[in-house]
Amino acid sequence: MKSAVIVFPGSNCDRDAHDAIARVTGENPAMVWHQETELPDGTEFVMIPGGFSYGDYLRCGAMASRSSIMPAVIAHAATGAPVLGVCNGFQILTESGLLPGSLMRNAGLTFVCERTPLSVTNGNTRFTSRYQAETDLIIPIAHHDGNYFADADTLDRMDGEGQVVFRYGQNPNGSARDIAGIVNEQGNVLGMMPHPERAIDAKHGGTDGLALFESLLGSA
Amino acid sequence: MTQYADNITAEIVAEHGITEDEYQIILDRLGRAPNMVELGIFSVMWSEHCSYKSSRAHLGKFPVTGEKVIQGPGENAGVIDIGDGQAAIFKMESHNHPSYIEPYQGAATGVGGILRDVFTMGARPVALMNALRFGAPDHEKTTHLVSGVVAGIGGYGNCVGVPTVGGETNFHEGYNGNILVNAMAVGLADTDKIFYARGAEPGQPIVYVGSKTGRDGIHGATMASAEFDDESEEKRPTVQVGDPFVEKKLIEACLELMATDAIAAIQDMGAAGLTSSSVEMADKGGVGIKLNMDAVPQREVNMTTYEMMLSESQERMLVIMKPGREDVAKAIFEKWELDVAVIGETTDSGRMVLEHKGEIVCDIPIAPLADDAPKYHRPYFAPEVRAQISGKDVAQPLHMGEVLKTLMGSPNMASKAWIYRQYDRHVMADTAASSEDPSDAALVRVHGTNKALAITTDCTPRYCSADPFEGGKQAVAEAWRNITATGADPIAITDCLNFGNPEREEIMGQFVGCVEGMAMACKALDFPVVSGNVSLYNETNGQAIPPTPAVGAVGLLPDMDKRMGYGCLSDGHILLVVGKTVGAMGASLYLKEIEGREDGGAPMVDLAAEKANGDFVRGQIRAGRLTACHDLSDGGLMCAAADMALASGTGIKLAHEAETDVPMHGFLFGEDQARYLVAAKKDDAIALIQDAKAEDIPLQVVGLAGGTSVSVNGAHAVKIDDLRAVHEGWMPALMTPIAEGAE
Amino acid sequence: MKAKIHVYLKPGVLDPQGAAVAGALRNMGYDEVEDARQGKLIELDLTGENADTAKSRVDEMCQKLLSNPVIESYSIEIA
Amino acid sequence: MKAKIHVYLKPGVLDPQGAAVAGALRNMGYDEVEDARQGKLIELDLTGENADTAKSRVDEMCQKLLSNPVIESYSIEIA
Numbered sequence A: 001m002k003s004a005v006i007v008f009p010g011s012n013c014d015r016d017a018h019d020a021i022a023r024v025t026g027e028n029p030a031m032v033w034h035q036e037t038e039l040p041d042g043t044e045f046v047m048i049p050g051g052f053s054y055g056d057y058l059r060c061g062a063m064a065s066r067s068s069i070m071p072a073v074i075a076h077a078a079t080g081a082p083v084l085g086v087c088n089g090f091q092i093l094t095e096s097g098l099l100p101g102s103l104m105r106n107a108g109l110t111f112v113c114e115r116t117p118l119s120v121t122n123g124n125t126r127f128t129s130r131y132q133a134e135t136d137l138i139i140p141i142a143h144h145d146g147n148y149f150a151d152a153d154t155l156d157r158m159d160g161e162g163q164v165v166f167r168y169g170q171n172p173n174g175s176a177r178d179i180a181g182i183v184n185e186q187g188n189v190l191g192m193m194p195h196p197e198r199a200i201d202a203k204h205g206g207t208d209g210l211a212l213f214e215s216l217l218g219s220a
Numbered sequence B: 001m002t003q004y005a006d007n008i009t010a011e012i013v014a015e016h017g018i019t020e021d022e023y024q025i026i027l028d029r030l031g032r033a034p035n036m037v038e039l040g041i042f043s044v045m046w047s048e049h050c051s052y053k054s055s056r057a058h059l060g061k062f063p064v065t066g067e068k069v070i071q072g073p074g075e076n077a078g079v080i081d082i083g084d085g086q087a088a089i090f091k092m093e094s095h096n097h098p099s100y101i102e103p104y105q106g107a108a109t110g111v112g113g114i115l116r117d118v119f120t121m122g123a124r125p126v127a128l129m130n131a132l133r134f135g136a137p138d139h140e141k142t143t144h145l146v147s148g149v150v151a152g153i154g155g156y157g158n159c160v161g162v163p164t165v166g167g168e169t170n171f172h173e174g175y176n177g178n179i180l181v182n183a184m185a186v187g188l189a190d191t192d193k194i195f196y197a198r199g200a201e202p203g204q205p206i207v208y209v210g211s212k213t214g215r216d217g218i219h220g221a222t223m224a225s226a227e228f229d230d231e232s233e234e235k236r237p238t239v240q241v242g243d244p245f246v247e248k249k250l251i252e253a254c255l256e257l258m259a260t261d262a263i264a265a266i267q268d269m270g271a272a273g274l275t276s277s278s279v280e281m282a283d284k285g286g287v288g289i290k291l292n293m294d295a296v297p298q299r300e301v302n303m304t305t306y307e308m309m310l311s312e313s314q315e316r317m318l319v320i321m322k323p324g325r326e327d328v329a330k331a332i333f334e335k336w337e338l339d340v341a342v343i344g345e346t347t348d349s350g351r352m353v354l355e356h357k358g359e360i361v362c363d364i365p366i367a368p369l370a371d372d373a374p375k376y377h378r379p380y381f382a383p384e385v386r387a388q389i390s391g392k393d394v395a396q397p398l399h400m401g402e403v404l405k406t407l408m409g410s411p412n413m414a415s416k417a418w419i420y421r422q423y424d425r426h427v428m429a430d431t432a433a434s435s436e437d438p439s440d441a442a443l444v445r446v447h448g449t450n451k452a453l454a455i456t457t458d459c460t461p462r463y464c465s466a467d468p469f470e471g472g473k474q475a476v477a478e479a480w481r482n483i484t485a486t487g488a489d490p491i492a493i494t495d496c497l498n499f500g501n502p503e504r505e506e507i508m509g510q511f512v513g514c515v516e517g518m519a520m521a522c523k524a525l526d527f528p529v530v531s532g533n534v535s536l537y538n539e540t541n542g543q544a545i546p547p548t549p550a551v552g553a554v555g556l557l558p559d560m561d562k563r564m565g566y567g568c569l570s571d572g573h574i575l576l577v578v579g580k581t582v583g584a585m586g587a588s589l590y591l592k593e594i595e596g597r598e599d600g601g602a603p604m605v606d607l608a609a610e611k612a613n614g615d616f617v618r619g620q621i622r623a624g625r626l627t628a629c630h631d632l633s634d635g636g637l638m639c640a641a642a643d644m645a646l647a648s649g650t651g652i653k654l655a656h657e658a659e660t661d662v663p664m665h666g667f668l669f670g671e672d673q674a675r676y677l678v679a680a681k682k683d684d685a686i687a688l689i690q691d692a693k694a695e696d697i698p699l700q701v702v703g704l705a706g707g708t709s710v711s712v713n714g715a716h717a718v719k720i721d722d723l724r725a726v727h728e729g730w731m732p733a734l735m736t737p738i739a740e741g742a743e
Numbered sequence C, D: 001m002k003a004k005i006h007v008y009l010k011p012g013v014l015d016p017q018g019a020a021v022a023g024a025l026r027n028m029g030y031d032e033v034e035d036a037r038q039g040k041l042i043e044l045d046l047t048g049e050n051a052d053t054a055k056s057r058v059d060e061m062c063q064k065l066l067s068n069p070v071i072e073s074y075s076i077e078i079a
C-alpha cells in the first residue's frame, strides 16, 4: 500500500508514523513536507502524525490546517481514500473541516501522558475491522488538548451513525461522551487522540495499535 | 590609582561581579582600561557559571577517561562509545535560580539549553531526565513552584518531541529559598559524525542561526552565580522565555546541516550567548574573531553591542563554516523558517574585534577571557564526622506495617505520577521503561536495534549533609546500582554539583568532600565523568541548600530481551537480599519520618562490595535466574519490597531471624549500601545461593511472594491496597488545591 | 495601523480554563467571582492606510485562521 | 458587574505565539501583517455594586494569580 506521512514544522511523531506504516505495509511511506501542493502519485493512505505543529500556538492544528498541502489532503479524502490523523493530526483534521467538532484544553488543564484503556465501539470501519467490537485496548495518549467538543446534535448524529470509533475507559481529558476517536460520515477519515503508532511493539507500550494498521492494509 | 574608562566607575565594575583583583588582571592584560562592552564580556566570561573559578581546581580529581570514553568534559557534552559505530552523548545542567524566579520559563529554558548542548554535537536527542529539589511541602511557595516547574519541563520537552523518561524529586526545608532544577539530555550519534566546538581555522565565516537576539536575560549568567536576597524578585525581567517550536526546527535544521560537510565548528549560545559561544570556539580553535554586530538578527530596535553580546535569548547557535559553504546553511535554515546570517569571520589575530555602526567597539585578546580566567583555591574545612547510628540506638516501633505506610506515603517516597503524567514519555516510540515502569533506570531503545540505553539520576542529599565524602560516593554508587539492576552495563556519568556559597569555608568543604567521594567511587566502579555542571551560591540570606551533587548515569543494555525490572513477582517466588545488612540508620528516611531527626552518619559505601555485588547481580540477570530485581536505597528492604509488591500486585512475606544482632527495624529500614532485593523461582534460588557461596557474595533469603499484603514473620501486615492509597495519594492531595488557570 | 481581535468561546461551549480560574479565585477568598471566561486577544500591526479595507481583510483572517467557527466568535477593532 | 482583564506580554519579552501567527498569516498571503502579539482576555462576573472596590479587588487578583509579573502586564476595565 502506498502511503504518505505529512510533515509540518513541529510534527514530532512523523518518524514513529513512518516506522509503524513501514512495519505493517512493508513499504516506506513518502514523507511529504507541508509546503508541497500535491501528494505523490498513487498515494493510497495518508497519515497526519502527532506533535506540536506550529508549537500548538493560536489553536492546536490551526496553522497546519491552512498549509499548502492541505487542499491536496482534502481532495484525497473526497475520493474516499483513507486518511488518519493522530493526536495533533486529529486536531488538524477538525481544524480543516474534515472531521466535525473541536479539541479543547484538557479538563484537568495539564498535559496527560498515560497508557489509556480504550474500547473499540465500531469494529466495522476500514480502520478497525481487525479489532473485535467492544474489545478493550491499552494505547498511550500524550496531549494537552484532547477534550473533544461538538454540539449535542452532532454528537447524537455521530452516535447514531457509528462514527464514534474509540471511547476512553476512564475519561482522561473531559471529552464529550468519552470520545477518543471518530470517523467522518463516509468512514474514510479517522481522527483519534491515542497513539496507535506507539503501540506496535511488545517491548514499547504493547501491540494494541497494530490491528489498526493491519485493518487498513486489509481494506486497501 | 585604579584606571577607568569613560563612564565607568568602581561601582559599575562591582555590579559586574568583578573583584578589584580581577579588574587589575583585566587592566594588565589589556594594557588599558576596558570600555563597557569589554567589561561586560569579561564579567560574563569570568562569572562562576562560565569560568568555574571556584570549582575547577577540584574537578580535576574526577577520572575522565576510559575505554568507552570518546569525549570527556570540556566540550558541550560527554560522548561514549556504545558499539556498532554509535555513540551516546549526554550532559546534565542546572537552571536553579531562573526556575525559582519564574518556574515555568526557568524550567522550560533549562530543558531547551541542555538539549542544545547535546544536538550541538551532532546527536539526535532521545531522552530527557530531570532531578528536582523543592522546599518543604507545606512551605508557602512549594506548590506554586512545583506546578510551574513541572509544567515548564513538560511544556518544552513535550513540544520538541523528546521523551522525558525519568528523574527524581525531593522535598526538604533546606530548599525553601532555593529550589534545584537539574535537567539531563541524552542523544545518539554515529561515532564518525560528532561535532565539536574546536576545529575553527582563520578565514572561516561565522554564521548565526536560530531565533533573533532580544534583550532577554542580560546578565543572566552573572545572576545565576549570585546569591539571592529578599530583593531578588526585582531581578525578574532578566528571565528569558523559551520557544520549543523554534527549538524543534533548530534540531532538525542543525541535523540536516550536519549531514553535509560544511561545518568547521559549532557551539550553542547558552549562558552569555554570543560572547561565550564565540570566545569558546575561538579559544579552542586558537583563532581570532571579528564580528559585525549590524548583521546580528535583532528582535528589538536600537540594541547596543553590550546588549547583543550579553543577551541570553534562547534557541540560537553559532556555526563556523568551511569557506564558501554559507549557502548550504542558508538554504537549510530558510527552509525551516529560521534566521540565518553571516555575522563575521575567524582571523589569525588572536583577538576578539567587534564592529558596530562603523566603529570598533571591542578589541581584546581572547586567551585571557578563557585561559586566564581566575581560578581560586578557596579555603575550606571538612565537616565533623558524625557518629553512626544503628537499629540498637533507635527505639523499636510496635507495628512495622504502620511504619511502612508512613514511609511509603512520605514526600520523598510517595509516587511522583502527578509529575510524570505531564511528561510525554513515549514519543519516538523507543521507550522501553520510564517513570511509570518498575525499573530502577529508564530504558530507551537505540533506534532500530535490540539494544537500550539505561539512564538514571541519583543523589541522596541527606547523606551528603551528614557526610559529604560518603554522600558523594553514595550518589555515584546508587546510580551504578540502578543501572545494574536493569541488567545493563554502567558506562559513564554526568553530574550537576549544586552547593551554597563557596566563599564560606564549610560550604567549600562540602563541595570538596562530595567531589572527592564521587571521584573515588567513579574510579572504583570504572564509571568516568564525561560532562557536568556546577551551580554554586544556592543560598538565600545566608541559608545554604543541602549539598546536592546530582549524578546522571548512562549504561548499555546489550540485549533488550534480557532486561530486568521489579514488577514480575508471582506467588511462590523466593526473595533474597544480595549484600550485607547491618542495619545502618544514620541519616535514614526512617529517622527523618518516624523519629523526626536527621542526625547520624551516612551509611558507609564499601566500593569493593558495591562492585562485586553488582557484577554478581548483573551476571545472574543475564543467566536468566531472576524474576525481579530492585536496588535497596531510601527506606531500605521493606520499602523496596513494598515497591515490588505494588508493581506486581503480589504480596510479600518477609522473615526476620530473631537470633541475628540486627534488630527487626534495622533489618527492615536500615539503609546499608551495595544491596539488591532479588526474586527467583525456587530452583533458580538454589542455584543463586550456590553461586553466591562460590563467589563469596553475601546473600540472605528474606521472604516469599504471595498473598495481598506485605508482612513480617506472619505479623505487621499491611495490605497492598492500603499501601497504594497512601503512596499514590500524597502528591495529588498536595497539588490539587491549586488549580492554576494561568499557564 | 493596528487591529485588535478578541476571540472568545461561544456561549454554551465549556471553558475549562475559565472554570478553573473562577475556582482558583474563589479558593483564594474572592467569593465575589461568579464566573470567568478566558479568551484571546490578538494584536496585528498592519501596513496600509484604509481602515475599511483593513477591517475586511482582518475579518477574512479571522474566518480563515484566527478563530475556529465551531467553538469561537470574534470581534475586531481597527485603530 | 463584569471585569475585563487584558493580560499581555511586557515589551521586549519574546512572544513565540505572536511570531508564529504573523508568519502563518503572511504565508497565507496577508503580506500587510508586519507583526502580531497574542495576549489573554479574562472576563469575570462579579457580585457587588461598587466599581471602585471591584477594581481594586480585581487588581489584587491580577497580581496574585491572573498575570505573571515576571513577563506580563495587565489592564482592567470594569463594566
Ligand SMILES: Nc1ncnc2c1ncn2[C@@H]1O[C@H](COP(=O)(O)OP(=O)(O)O)[C@@H](O)[C@H]1O
Binding pocket: B130, B131, B132, B164, B165, B166, B167, B168, B169, B412, B413, B416, B419, B420, B434, B435, B436, B437, B439, B440, B482, B633, B634
Ligand atoms: N521529576 C521526575 N521526573 C520524572 N520522573 C520522576 C521524577 N521524580 C520521580 N520520578 C520517577 O518516579 C519513580 C520513583 O522515583 P525514585 O523513588 O526516586 O526512584 P528510585 O529510588 O528507585 O531511584 C522513578 O521511576 C522516577 O523516574
Ligand SMILES: [Mg+2]
Binding pocket: B440, B482, B631, B633
Ligand atoms: Mg532505584
